[in-house]
Amino acid sequence: MQPLLSVENLQVGFGHHAAVKGVSFTLEKGEMVALVGESGSGKSVTALAMMGLLPKQAEVSGRVQFNGRDLLRLSAPALRELRGNSLSMIFQEPMTSLNPVYSVGAQIAETLRIHQHLSRQQARARAIELMALVNIPEPVRRVDDFPHQLSGGQRQRVMIAMAIACEPRLLIADEPTTALDVTVQASIMTLLDRLRRELSLSVLMITHDLGLVSQWADRVAVMHNGTIVEQAATAQLFRQPRHDYTRGLMAAAWLDERDLHYRQRLLTEIRHEGAGEFRLHRPPMLPFPPLRNRQADTPLLSVKALEVSYRQGGTRKPALQRVGFDVYAGETLGLVGESGCGKSTLSRTILRLLRPDGGEVLLDGVDIAQQPEPALKNLRKSVQMIFQDPYASLNPRQTIFTLLDSVLRLHDPAPAAERLRRIHTMLDRVGLPRQSLHRYAHEFSGGQRQRIGIARALIVKPRLVICDEAVSALDVSIQAQILNLLLEMKQEMGLSYLFISHNLAVVRYMSDRIMVMNQGEIVETGEAGEIWRHPQHAYTRQLLSAAIGTETTLITAEAVSA
Incomplete structure (x- = not known):
């Protein structure tokens, strides 16, 4: 019996650059295969080639047999008939995939009206x-x-609803849960798993989340530098990975449980050295100084009784309700909560991208909540933000050099040669090649764009950095590098972080203290270890219980301890 999908010797090139080099794998009916690898390894290019969505200048060869038809040789009308119907895809970046001028309901209904010929009323229902x-x-x-009007996680869920609307036979899920918190992540994966069993739906899951892979995938294909270096059944791969690169990815995903006094040190950084040779490097574990006696300190940032609401029709809906907390110099305060709970609204209000309805935001004792716009220039330098969606926050018309140089000229003017030196240094620190300076945002992978956003935030040497899902788009080994970078910069520059994430394990190891937010309110605050070991609020316990399964799978993997 033939597999539903058979990819044979797929090759994709852009001029002199080969993005995919002879990739081959199969996908059976009702099977979930995970394609894993670092950002830029060719995972998404492989998926886009299969869907016929690459730009015209892409050179594609090989065979992609879907239900007996070669997708690479179908006419454009035939491909359109398949896409969104029997062949569907969840895209990695929902904000750039959704049309901003149509409601989300209309965009879901459009697929149903085209492929299932439903009436307007039926499609809306x-x-x-x-x-x-x-x-x-x-x-x-x-x-x-x-x-x-939706949060990042809610937009991602809309993309999933659109993809499964016509109950496709093959679903390509490109980072389907990247922006989702652990409870919604579990519910989405449970939903996809149920659909594939009930409908014999096949799923090609592209991800850097090895926890998801270990729990949900039947087989795994590991991709590096445009090639598949290893394929195996999931249990076998996690029990006995054969390739050094696979072992490196697993080690980078392992969270060290042996010493809770150290912040997250993802143990392995992977560097490619020479032709086909991989060596594992273990950076030193950097301890943090003991927390100071905060009673004797003046907070760097103090938020008091903050209220924010949004207009919905003729009424206003509360987004933040009497939120209050302090951030001290040199401290990392973690903020966790489900998608849509108000985390991003809080960060944007602190930056005065939103004006609050009430309350105070004191920076060094000065209330910035009601300051006029011209008085906010110093705030912009002192408080920087690493945004959740790197593509939406980068100007598509500017090169990376222009993006970074314009920030320096505005906030920290210096001679051109000095600015260039600082730009080169920052690119080195975030792991981007200097020759990429004259490229545009669309020429980078999602993880690379996130690193550009981090470079832009740190280059002006702020005092407080708000990290809004700063590593959610990054694969585990790049996460290790970025988290290490953030910790090192914190010590070198005396930075403070408000670290927002749905990844509880990352927040736990990064943070001195943790706040838990639910429906616009802070329901619990405490020391990181104490929150993890002895959560007081029922909602906090719910979040932790959803996170434990994934973490335990990775920690106990024999491959890590081998």
Whole structure:
């Protein structure tokens, strides 16, 4: 019996650059195969080639047999008939994949009307059902919202609803849960698993999350530098990985449980040395100084009774309700909570990208909440943000050099040669080649764009950095490098961080203290270890219970301890 999908010797080139080099794998009916690897390894290019969505200048060869038809040789109309119907894809970046001028309900309904010929009313009703299926709250009301009115995680769920609307035979999921918190992540993966079993749906899951892979995938293909270096059944791969690169990825995902006084040190950084040779490097574990007596300190940032609301029709809906906390110099304060709970709204309000309805935001004792716009220039230098969506936050018309140089000229003017030196130094620190300075944002992978955003935030040497899902788009080995970089910069520059993430394990190891947010309120605050060991609030316990399964799988993997 032939597999549903058979990829044979797939090759993709862009001019002199080979992005995919002879990739081959199969996918059976009802099977989930995970394609894992670092950012830029060719995973997404492989998927886009299969869907016929690469730009015209791409040179594609090989065979992609889907249900007996070679996708690479189908006409454009035939491909359009398949896409969104029997062959569907969840894209990595929902904000750039959703149309900003149409409601999310209309975009889900469009697929249903084209492929299933439903009436407008029937398609709208089905869109509401699908939004409820992927756990978007109040779907009857939110069906008429536009993408910018949803959180990053909610936009990702809309993309999933669109992809499964026509109950496809093959679903390509490109980082399907990157922006989702652990509880929603578990519900989405449970949903996809149920659909593939009930409908014999096949899933090609592209991800850098090895925890998801270990729990949900039947087989795994490991990709590096455009080639597949290892394929095996999931249990076998985690028990006995054969390739050095696979072992390196697993080691980078292992969270060291043996010493809770150290912040997260993802143990392995992977560097490619020579032709085909991989060596594992273990950076030193850097301890943090003991927390100071905060009673004798003045907070760097003090938020008091902060209130923010959004207009919905003729009424206002609260987004933040009497939120209060302090951040001290040299401290990392973690903020966790489900998608849509108000985390990003809080960060944007601190930066005065949103004006609060009430409360105070004191920076060095000065209330910036109601300051006029011209007085905020010093704030912009002192408080920088690493945004959740790197593509949406980078100007597509500017080169990377222009992006970084314009920030320096605005906030820290210096001679051109000095600015260039600082730009080169920052690129080195975030792991980007200097020759990439004259490229544009769309020429980088998602993880590389995230590193550009980090470089832009740190280059002006701020005092407080708000990290809004700063590593959610990065694979585990790049996460290790970026988290190490953030910790090193914190010690070198005396930085403070407000570290926002749905990844509880990352927040735990990065943070001195942790706040838990639910429905616009801070429900619990405490020392990182204490919150993890003895959560007081029922919601905190719910978040932790959802996170434990993935972490335990990675920690106990025999491959790590081998």
